[in-house]
Amino acid sequence: MEVHRALRVVVSFIFLIIRSALAQQLPLSSGIERSALLDLRSSLGITAKNWPIKSDPCSSWTGIECRNGSVIGINVSGFRGTRGGGLNRRFAVDALANLTLLASFNSSGFALPGSIPDWFGQRLSALQVLDLRSCSVIGPIPPSIGNLTGLNSLYLSGNSLTGIIPSALGQLSGLSVLDVSRNLLTGSVPDTFSSLGNLTQLDLSSNYLSGSIPPGLGDLSNLQFLNLSNNSLAAYIPNEVGNLSQLIELDLSSNSLSGSLPVDLGGLRNLQFVVLSGNKFDGALPEMLWAMPKLQFLDVSGNNFAGVLPNFSSNANVSEALFNLSNNLFYGDLVSLPGKFRLIDLSGNYLQGMVPNDTQNNANVTGNCLQTVQNQRSLEDCRLFYAERGLTFDNFGYPDSVQPPSPGTASESNKRLIFILAGVSGGLRAF
Structure with a gap:
């Protein structure tokens, strides 16, 4: 009896694998989605080498991922567009609005000069990964992005984004990675980020952020990487940062932070890299800081530490x-x-x-x-x-x-x- 039960489990597992593979190999079934991809091909200047016009997108187009005959992923990272497309290219991705099951869009390194449209947060409800790193994007981050409650990774670094970081991003409770570094963002770090309980990586570095570090960041119990460097943050490090028990890397360098370091910082047993250089910290370094068992790199240069x-x-x-x-x-x-x-x-x-x-x-x-x-x-x-x-x-x-x-x-x-x-x-x- 046990042998038969085990055999049924194995057969069921194999069946699931085969069914999943077949689902990914099914041709594109929607005429609307095919038309949307052709429009996207034209507006972005995608070459025939990557997206051959007479072939099925699900089986032959580079960077297209399908499931059950529907498009769920688009990756044009590293693509080189046609000469005409390169001259006229802009953030021309309106066709994405017709891909209702799209879960991932990666355009990192592929120039999309222009602003992120507001409809991104209204029409792409299935989106889980949005990667627009180094895409020449300008303008503000639309607050409507906060409506994408299924989003788990948001990469917007290396652009020329302006304005404030929308507090609505705090609604993305499933977010694991948030990277808006190397932009022109101003304002403060939103207090609403304390609601991002699944966040493991937060990178807001190299912007023009001001104000203080929100104590609520100490509620991010899963956070492993925190980078707020190269901004204009002031005041002190809140004691609540000492609650980030999973933290591996902490970079607060090149700000205007002052005061003494929280003693609880030394209790972060997983911390390996700490960079606090170029601030106005003073007082003694906490003895517990030297007892962190995994510490590999510590940079506190350019401060007023004494003793x-x-x-x-x-x-x-x-x-x-x-x-x-x-x-x-x-x-x-x-x-x-x-x-x-x-x-x-x-x-x-x-x-x-x-x-x-x-x-x-x-x-x-x-x-x-x-x-x-x-x-x-x-x-x-x-x-x-x-x-x-x-x-x-x-x-x-x-x-x-x-x-x-x-x-x-x-x-x-x-x-x-x-x-x-x-x-x-x-x-x-x-x-």
């Missing part, structure tokens, strides 16, 4: 990490760093004392107040910094009555470390 360096030994994984703590206000003795530490940039601070022998090949320490190291700050600069804070300065290891020699130029090894760390910081993945 003594943390105890790196609290994290066994630190030996494989890259840290950029340059151009802050760290002071005190340079603690012994792990010998297997990959790279760390401590330049442009006010560290004093001797450099441990085991750190000279993996640490950039130029522009500090260290002894017997080239390219350090001037004596006056170091004395003034320590005096203003009521701290004792070691006078580069000389008695107070002795004038220390002027520091020399940067060593070749430190120049190499600067170059490597700069390359790593600029090469983080785009979400």
Whole structure:
């Protein structure tokens, strides 16, 4: 009996696979949809190589996906249009309105100069994926996009979109990826984004967004990648960001954020990449930040962080990490760093004392107040910094009555470390 039951399950499974394959191989059955595709072919200047006019679109047209004889997907990414189409092309996709079962439209890298039509959010109710990356799109994001409640991926990056981010996008409760980076968007981050509970990637970087980071972003329990860099965001990082337990990458660099870092940030056990450079943060770095077990890259350069360096030994994984703590206000003795530490940039601070022998090949320490190291700050600069804070300065290891020699130029090894760390910081993945 069990054998027969197992056999029936296997046969049923095979039948489903065959039926699914046949459904995808059925020819286009709707004359309206065929006419719509031909109109789209003409308006976009799609070549006969990709869409041969006398062939069945479901079986022969590149980038066309069908199911049960209906079009459910169009992908023209990477296509090269005809010469005439390239000269006259615009956001001429009105024919899509007649493809009522269309679930995916990908035109990334294929120029569609013009604005996204308002009817997109009214007529394409089955849409799940909309990819318009680097399509030369201009104008505002239509609020009607918020009506596409089945949408799970929205890519609009690398265009010239203007205006605000519509709060109506917060209605897309099934959205997993939202990328509107590298545009000309203004206004604030919508508070309604707190309703996007399925979001795993949020990239609003390289726009002109202002205001503060909404505390409601801390409600996005599935968020793994958050990039708000290169905007004009101000105020502080809300404590609620510490609730993002699934977060892997956090990039808030090049804004005007200030204040101290939330202590709860150190409790994000999955965090691997943290970029907070180019802001106005101050205070000490939370000790818990160094205890994150998966931390691989931390860049807090170009801020006003102060205090003594943390105890790196609290994290066994630190030996494989890259840290950029340059151009802050760290002071005190340079603690012994792990010998297997990959790279760390401590330049442009006010560290004093001797450099441990085991750190000279993996640490950039130029522009500090260290002894017997080239390219350090001037004596006056170091004395003034320590005096203003009521701290004792070691006078580069000389008695107070002795004038220390002027520091020399940067060593070749430190120049190499600067170059490597700069390359790593600029090469983080785009979400």
